Amino acid sequence: EDQVTQSPEALRLQEGESSSLNCSYTVSGLRGLFWYRQDPGKGPEFLFTLYSAGEEKEKERLKATLTKKESFLHITAPKPEDSATYLCAVQAKGTYKYIFGTGTRLKVLA
């Protein structure tokens, strides 16, 4: 069964304190792994797509990496505006459906 597990559930960081969020997955043939950011009361906002192990993508203070079993979202020197819930999803080959994890709630303190 395709499955996505995110950890930790919640994370509190001081401004400037770098850390990583984890997304572990099992899927029968990965088409893509997706990271989203969701602010309270809003829809998920697309961040990255990763297609194969070893791939990396960067955007400002965020960097996503992918292995055959997990993905990491590295946050370098975070700012309070990076506070949000970060969602991971996988898509198996042969389908357009996503399987989402339950997310990591990140709070960055000034």
Add this chain to the structure above:
Amino acid sequence: DAGITQSPRYKITETGRQVTLMCHQTWSHSYMFWYRQDLGHGLRLIYYSAAADITDKGEVPDGYVVSRSKTENFPLTLESATRSQTSVYFCASSSSGIPHYEQYFGPGTRLTVT
């Protein structure tokens, strides 16, 4: 405005009533999706559509009906609302173009069934 919109943004209804949530996208994306988001469950797929007049069930379809007569619209109907359908509902769309499989989400509809 370009993008994906949902209406209404907030809805309160009574048990047993029929309610329809609307979704409209301006990108001419082939694929459209309906999710519900609940604490502890994350985003769960209700229904999806690959094109006009083509729809299929997701993970939690019971109690919901969809239609897609036009590419840009994908309404979700709760035929007889129940309290367990109280949730936040998100519509999303995706291009079918390789390799762009990312989904883009609307702002959500918060539905309360009393």
